[in-house]
Every structure is written in structure tokens, then in C-alpha cells.
Amino acid sequence: MLMIFDCDGVLVDSEPIAARVLSQYMSDLGHAICDADNHDRFAGLRLDAVRAILENENGELLPEDFEVEIRRRDFIAFETQLQPIPGVVAAISSIYARRCVASSGSEKKIHNSLRLTGLSELFGDNVFSAQDPRVTNGKPAPDLFLLAARDMGVKANECIVIEDSVPGVRAGKSAGMCVFGFYGGGHCSPTHANSLLAAGADKVFNDMVQLPKLTMSKI
Template sequence: MRVDLIIFDCDGVIADSEVLSAEVLIDQLAGLGIAVTAEDVRRDFLGRSFPTVAASIRTRFARDLPADFESTYRSRLLARFEAGLAATPGFPAMLAALDRPVCVATSSSPPRVARTLSLLGLTDRFGPHVFTASQVARGKPAPDLFLFAADRMGTPPAHALVIEDSAAGLEAARAAGMRVVHYTGGAHLAGLPGDPDAPGLACWSAFPALLARLGAGR
């Protein structure tokens, strides 16, 4: 079946940002006396919206968080992005060569994804085709965001291909009836196994061949 639309997650797929995000969150929680590890973040929070992450922290540690916890986290994270954010290796060149519609569907907030794409020089490439969890009732792992993105792009779910790095994102794509590729080339997944039930992709230079194998003829 042909692929008429490629939907990219942002953090960990387009932007090699998940290690930075984890470091900021771990440091901020440590200041409150809450200890989490990078593995905790990867296992429990990867691919989920920040309100979902914050709710999970409150439940897990039976602690209220300061009223400014989210805003402080976002400002600290954007400062880290300004200093050290990069695209995943080879992504801009791969994207420039794609011959079909693309969009972004992310759990990140609109300001965060907008700044991310700006820092990476990709704002114009995606244009208005950037969709966030703030636009749907349920974030990943529910299918709502991917279904919303496909609808806005005018593409049936069966003809969309999702590129995701997180378990929540992979689950959401499958629930939406879309094909999925597990991208493992981000620094946060180095040395870890891929999803056994999804085609894996560790290097963007291999994506055109993978796309062809997935029956991407138009």
C-alpha cells in the first residue's frame, strides 16, 4: 500500500533533544527532593505531554508540585535548546530529498515545537503542518493526535506512515491504523533494542530504502 503522508514525531526523531529534556527534568525534580533517573524518564515519560508527566510524578511520589513547575521547566529547557540543540544526524538532508507530503505530530507544547523547528532551520519546510497534543482530547498513546494530523493533511490513516521513537507514540500510531517505523537514532536510545513489532531505523540515510520496502510507490 502506498504512503501518501509521512508523520514525524518531533523530540527524539527530528530533534536530538530527549537527553537534554531528561537532564533538565531530573535536575529540577532533584531541587524538590525527588530523585528520578534517565531510565525512569525514558521508561515512564518519553513521548507523553508535560501535563501527563507532571500528573504521573504527583501520583508516583505523592507530592504536589509548585504552581510554576511547568513554566520553570519550559523556560529552562528552551535555554538548554538555545545552547545545544541539534537535529538527529542526517535528518535535514533526508527531509530535503523527500518527494511526498510531511507533517509533525508531537506531544510538545506549541511554543516548544515552534522554537525547536526554528533552531533547526526547519520552520519553512513544515509550514503550518505542525500538530500538537494541545489540539486533541487525548494525547499519545491514544490515536487522537495522529488521526487529527492525517485528517488535516487530507490523508486516510492507512496511507500514512508514522516515524516515532517512544513506546507511547508507537502505540498511538498502531491504534490510529497507521504504519509505523521505530526510529532509534537519537542519543537517548543509543545501545537499546528497538521495538520487535516495528521496522527499525537507526540512520536517516537508510530511510529511502526502507520507505521503498514498505510499499511507498505512489
């Protein structure tokens, strides 16, 4: 059994921070968008997909350094604001299964987030990024999760994906994996559980203390 964890919104409570960063960036360009709207539309997506959506909506091209600048601002904000999801260390430590991280963020961003929140030792080098050139399509395509399973030497039907976003849930199901939808992050609205279920999540939960029991039911 392999457990594949998304990073943002599952391991670290980064989504509210990232939403604020993007809102401020767009405001600097004269486009007002709210933090909650950012999460609802962009959670789980690569920055190139976010760029395409925003350019289409605003009818103009974003600055060439959009992705670089967003990553730079995220790094600065994370240094002082990033926290792990409550209970995640105890939950993961009590589950005796192989594990890895698979996220839309860059590998550098993932490792930095794990370092800042004391989670690095739980995963070591078992980190996979949708920015890897072997990942042709980001979430909701299954490419990233299939890459993680292949490199870890585990069949897709022997994987459990932990995701907080609709694109992530869809990616996991498209890969033929079991998916648990997590809606306990600081960005999640009261209706987010329903959105995850509608996307195909096998189970949903909002407290990491529930994860070991959910996992045992699938092993």
C-alpha cells in the same frame, strides 16, 4: 502518502536535554531521579501525564507551575544545546511525499525546535501539537495522529509515522497507520529497538540514511 514525524528524538536530539532538565527540576525539589529513567518512562508523553506519574510516585503534589517551569527551562537549554538528528535534512529532502510534524510538545516548542535546528522550511505550518484542544487524549491514544491526517486530508492507512517512543508507536498503530520506530537518538539504549518492535512498530532503524529506502518500500 503522508509522512508524520514526531519531533523530539526523531527530528531533533532533544530527549537527553529534556531528561536532564527534568532531573534537575526534581532534584531541586528533593527528589532524585536519573536521566535515563526519565526517558524510559516519559518519552512521548504530555507534561500533564508526566506530572500525574510523578505525583503518584512521590505522594505529593508538584508546584502549580510545574509545566510552565519545565517548558521555560527547556527553552533555555535548547537555545545553546539543541541539534538536529544527524542526516535528517538530507533524508527528508530526498523523500517525495507530503509531510508534517505531530508532537506531544506545545506548538510554540515545536516551532522553536525546528527554527533552532534549521528544519522550519521543511515543514512550514504543517505542525500539530497534542496540546491542541482538539486532542482529547495524548499518546498512546491515536488522537494526535488522526488529527494530523484529517487536517492534511489524508486517510490513516496512507500515513507513515516516524516515532522514537513506545507511546508514540502505540498511538500510530492505534490510528491504523504504518509506524517506523527510530532508535538513533542520543537517549536510546541498546535495547530500545526491541521495545519499539514490541510496541508494534512495522520497521525499526537507527540511521536517517535508511529512511528513504524504508519509505519507498511502503509507497
